[in-house]
Amino acid sequence: MIPAIVVFIYLATVLYIGIFAFRKAKGREKAEDYFLASRSLGPFVFLFSLFGTNMTAFAILGSSGHAFSNGIVTFGLMASSSGLVIPLTIFLIGTRVWALGKKYGFMTPVQMFRDRWECGHIGTVIFVVQAVLLIPYIIIGIMGGGTTLNAISGGVVPYWFGGAIVAMVVMSYVFFGGMRGTAWVNTFQTILFLLFGAIALIVIGVGMGGFTNAVQAIQSSPALAPLLTRERISPLYFFSYTFIPLSAIAFPHILIFCLTARKMNQFKKTVIFYPLCILAIWLPCVFLGVMANRVTDVPQIRAKQEARRVLATQGKTMAPEARDDLREKAAGDDVILLLLERYAPFWLAGLLGAGIMAAVMASDSQILALSTMFTEDVFAFYGGKRRFGEAVQVQTGRIFIVIITLFAYAVALRAPETIFELAIQYAFSGFAALSPLLVAALFWKGSTKWGALAVTVWTAAAVAAVAIFQQVVPAPAPAPGQNPNIVVCAVGGIEALSRTPAGTAVFGFMPVVPMVIVSALLMIVVSKITRTPRATTLARYFKLEAT
Amino acid sequence: MKRILLVIVVVALYVLHQDFWFWRTAHPLVLGFIPIGLFYQACFSVAASLVMWLLVKYDWPSQLE
Numbered sequence: 001m002i003p004a005i006v007v008f009i010y011l012a013t014v015l016y017i018g019i020f021a022f023r024k025a026k027g028r029e030k031a032e033d034y035f036l037a038s039r040s041l042g043p044f045v046f047l048f049s050l051f052g053t054n055m056t057a058f059a060i061l062g063s064s065g066h067a068f069s070n071g072i073v074t075f076g077l078m079a080s081s082s083g084l085v086i087p088l089t090i091f092l093i094g095t096r097v098w099a100l101g102k103k104y105g106f107m108t109p110v111q112m113f114r115d116r117w118e119c120g121h122i123g124t125v126i127f128v129v130q131a132v133l134l135i136p137y138i139i140i141g142i143m144g145g146g147t148t149l150n151a152i153s154g155g156v157v158p159y160w161f162g163g164a165i166v167a168m169v170v171m172s173y174v175f176f177g178g179m180r181g182t183a184w185v186n187t188f189q190t191i192l193f194l195l196f197g198a199i200a201l202i203v204i205g206v207g208m209g210g211f212t213n214a215v216q217a218i219q220s221s222p223a224l225a226p227l228l229t230r231e232r233i234s235p236l237y238f239f240s241y242t243f244i245p246l247s248a249i250a251f252p253h254i255l256i257f258c259l260t261a262r263k264m265n266q267f268k269k270t271v272i273f274y275p276l277c278i279l280a281i282w283l284p285c286v287f288l289g290v291m292a293n294r295v296t297d298v299p300q301i302r303a304k305q306e307a308r309r310v311l312a313t314q315g316k317t318m319a320p321e322a323r324d325d326l327r328e329k330a331a332g333d334d335v336i337l338l339l340l341e342r343y344a345p346f347w348l349a350g351l352l353g354a355g356i357m358a359a360v361m362a363s364d365s366q367i368l369a370l371s372t373m374f375t376e377d378v379f380a381f382y383g384g385k386r387r388f389g390e391a392v393q394v395q396t397g398r399i400f401i402v403i404i405t406l407f408a409y410a411v412a413l414r415a416p417e418t419i420f421e422l423a424i425q426y427a428f429s430g431f432a433a434l435s436p437l438l439v440a441a442l443f444w445k446g447s448t449k450w451g452a453l454a455v456t457v458w459t460a461a462a463v464a465a466v467a468i469f470q471q472v473v474p475a476p477a478p479a480p481g482q483n484p485n486i487v488v489c490a491v492g493g494i495e496a497l498s499r500t501p502a503g504t505a506v507f508g509f510m511p512v513v514p515m516v517i518v519s520a521l522l523m524i525v526v527s528k529i530t531r532t533p534r535a536t537t538l539a540r541y542f543k544l545e546a547t
Numbered sequence: 548m549k550r551i552l553l554v555i556v557v558v559a560l561y562v563l564h565q566d567f568w569f570w571r572t573a574h575p576l577v578l579g580f581i582p583i584g585l586f587y588q589a590c591f592s593v594a595a596s597l598v599m600w601l602l603v604k605y606d607w608p609s610q611l612e
Contacts, residue, residue, distance in 0.1 A: 072585040080588040081564060084595040088557065091602055099611035211580040219573060228573035228582040230566070239565060264612045268603045275595040283589055287581075 004153035006350025007357055010192075011169050014185050014361075018173020021181030031385075034178035034394045035107055035372040041183055041260045047270045049183040049365075050257050051277045052190035054086070054248055056137070057144040057360040060193060060285050061333045067289030068332030069308070071227030074289070077241045079282035083275030085245035089435075091271045093249050094258040096442050098267070100541070101259040109255050109438070110377040116441045116541060117449035118533045120381070125453060126437070127377040129460050130252050133427040134366055138404065141363025142167050142412040148360050151337045152353040163412050166357075170364050171405040174371075175398050179260060182364050189358035194277065196355030197284035199348070200340065204288055207343025211287075214294040223309070227290050240510035247431035250438060253369035285336060292335040298342050304330050315477025323477050363408075370404055371397045426463045433459040433515040440523045445538050451527035455519045462515045466504055473499040553606055560598050564591055 032038055041049065056062075067074040097112065106112045110130075114123040145166025146159040157165075173181045205211055218224045226232050248254055261267060295301050307329035315323050337356070340349050375397040379385065385393045437455055440447035469488075476484045478501045485505065489497040498505045506514050532538070566587055573582040 072582050072588075075585055076564070076566060076588040076591075080591045080595070083592045084560060084564060084598075087595070087599050088602075091599065095608055095611060099608075215576060215580045215582070225573070228584075230569075230584055235565065242561070242564065264609075268607070271599045271603055272596055275592045275599065279589060279592040283585075287585065 003350035003353045004149070004157060007149065007152055007353045010354035010357060011165065014188065015169050015173055017184050017188060018177035018181035021173075021177035021184055031375070031380075031390050031393050031397075032105075032107065033180075034397065035368070035375070036256070036260050037178070037180040037183060039102060039260055040262050041266070042262060043266045043269050045183050045187050046261050046266045047273060047277075048190040049186035050090075050254070050270055051274060052186035052193075052358075053253055053257055053362060053365040054251075055190070055193070055281065055359055056362040057141065057148075057356075059281050060196065060336060060356050060359045061144070061148075063282055063285045064289030064292070064336040065331060065333035067227075067286040068292050068304070068335045069330065070232065071229070071290055072286060073230040073233045073238075075282055075286040076230065077233065077238060078244075079278050079286070080275075081242045082245040082248070083278045085242060086248045086278075087271045087274040089246065089249035090258065090267060090274070093438050093442060094255070095264055095267050097255060097438070098258050098261055098264060100442075104540070107256070107259065108373050108376045109252055110373065113437065113441060113452060114381075116533070116537070117447070117452055118537055119449035119452070122449050122453045122456075123377060123381070126434075126456050127373055129430075129434070129456050131370060131373065132460075133430045133463070134252065134370055135404075135408070136427060137366050138363045138370070138408045139411050139415075141170070141360060141366070142405075142408050144360040145170075145357065146412065147334075148337070148353070148356055151334060152349070152356075160413055163409060166361060167405050167409040167412075170361055170367065171401060174364050174368050175401050179368060182368050183257075183260065185364065186362075189361065190277075192358040193355045194280050196352055196358075197281045200288060200336065200344075200352055200355075201284040203348060203352075204291070204339050204343045208291065208295075211291060214291050217294050218290070223312075224293050227293060234508065236508040237505070237510060240513050243432055243510070243512045243516050244428050245432075246435040246516065247428045250431040250435040252373055253365040255438075256369050256372055257365065288336055288339060289332060292332065292339055295339065295342070298338050300338050301335060304332060304335070311477055312479070315479075318477065320474035323475070327475075367401055367404055367408075371400045374400050426467050429466070429510075429512040429515055430459050430463040432512050433462060433519045435516065436520045436523045439520075440527070442541070444527075445542055446527055446532055447523060448527045448530045448532055450530040451523040451525075454522040454526040458519055458522050459515065462511070462518070466511045469504060470499070475499060475501050475503075477501065549605055553602060556598055556601065560591075560594060563594070564588075566591075 030038075063074055063078065066078070097106075097109070100106060100112060104115065106115070110123045110127045113126060114120060142163050146161075146163030149157045149162030149165065150159045153162075173185055177184070208214055215228070219228060230238065292301055293305065307326050311323065311326045311330055315326070318326070340352050344352060375393050379396050380393060384396065434455065437452055440451065473486060473488065476486050476499060478484055485495060485498040485500050487495050487498045494507065495505065496507055504511050566584065569584045569587050573584065575583055577583060577586040
């Protein structure tokens with residue numbers, strides 16, 4: 001119960017930070033102040049809040065769980081590739097969007113697209129696709145909060161109550177504090193979960209009597225030895241994964257965060273330190289996830305190891321439902337919680353639990369971004385701001401925050417978590433496929449609104465097609481040493497479309513690769529055959545680009 | 548010329564990320580317990596930070612401001 005009390009103290013602190021931001025903003029009820037903190041964030045808050053916004057529950061729970069099942073490859077797949085691609089996109093795209101936002105007053109990506117391509121309803125189509133891809137994140141954040149509080153309290157806090165507490169706390173500080181409150185809370189949370197990685201590594205390492213014996217034991221086991229290498233992941237799949245971080249800059253909450261910097265110089269520290277921040281949080285979590293395979297005195301971890309063994313040896317002969325059930329039992333998203341429970345003293349488990357909660361509660365900026373998008377791209381665009389004024393616009397944003405949080409909580413109580421985990425998988429590919437919109441808007445004079453529409457419609461169709469394909473064709477069981485894929489379509493003996501244990505492969509690549517390439521081609525081809533915006537509109541953008 | 552060099556550095560870093568050397572082996576274990584592939588990717592993250600520093604130092608779009 002002590003860890004749960006520490007976590008509740010943490011939640012109260014977070015709530016206080018949000019309320020404090022509200023009091024600081026009193027008398028400044030402007031939309032730009034509420035939604036963008038008056039574009040006034042300093043370098044420290046900007047770096048930590050932008051990084052924290054991008055690190056969800058997956059950074060701690062998901063990374064260690066993925067490493068538990070797949071090994072050290074998790075770090076190369078997801079962390080080091082993000083450490084190169086994300087700061088690069090912030091450097092190339094984030095700085096330019098910030099400059100344009102500062103000059104022309106944009107508060108959302110769709111506002112910029114509407115101005116850049118002289119379009120109206122096409123912007124609304126982009127808003128709808130962005131919103132649909134973003135909502136699963138908010139739901140999974142509340143689910144993660146309920147699950148984590150339940151686990152940390154040893155089952156004393158039920159899932160529904162834990163989810164309600166997390167939803168209420170997030171809703172309150174976003175409702176009152178707006179972007180300023182969210183950024184301050186994110187900064188506090190980021191410091192917490194950056195410390196979490198190092199402390200957890202030391203505490204669990206001491207508890208396990210060092211890692212040398214564990215690594216040697218893993219290496220001497222034929223079933224576990226591949227976890228210390230990358231050999232189970234094909235080079236094409238590994239290459240495909242470097243397309244996923246393109247989604248970061250296309251996420252509305254990340255791009256909107258880029259607009260909050262006080263000066264462009266604030267991007268410098270963010271770009272330089274981003275890879276190191278990722279290293280600090282992901283490396284310990286991935287390593288501990290792999291080490292959990294050598295823990296034999298925690299019954300829940302042993303049950304996962306057994307489920308994985310059965311899946312590998314008998315999975316081929318099982319019904320798809322039985323395979324899915326085993327897959328869920330073998331999933332390792334809670335291994336780091338179980339390791340802490342086993343090796344950390346009570347008081348420290350509470351502090352580390354607060355660190356995990358900090359990562360789980362990253363849905364705050366997504367809720368605020370959705371509210372900003374709704375009030376700017378729909379309410380204001382269709383005349384609401386002109387008719388009712390700016391104060392009503394801010395109140396509308398606040399009401400939207402309450403509605404979206406209550407909706408997310410209601411869904412989180414009724415729907416199984418796996419649905420939203422899948423939806424998030426598709427969302428990453430979807431936002432990566434939307435990234436050509438930003439590149440075309442900022443770097444290509446010849447791009448047009450019809451090219452933008454083609455990219456958006458293609459992204460929505462491709463995400464839906466992959467989702468339907470994975471529902472219709474059940475995932476095969478993993479078969480170490482063999483090719484387990486179900487080949488749906490082959491061209492000249494090459495697997496063109498196949499269902500893999502982890503998802504879908506197109507010519508051996510993840511779907512994100514063809515999705516991004518087709519997006520870029522559509523933008524080029526459709527723009528070439530349609531009319532570009534007026535010269536004066538282009539001058540507003542490309543004079544700014546003449547670096 | 549400066550920008551071309553920076554592009555070459557970034558592309559080289561991207562190629563290095565694919566790790567054509569250590570992906571099939573865990574040996575040697577760094578400090579006796581860190582698989583070489585994991586150590587390689589950790590070093591890559593530090594290299595990415597250094598390359599970002601180069602970009603900020605030599606190609607910062609100050610014109611925008």
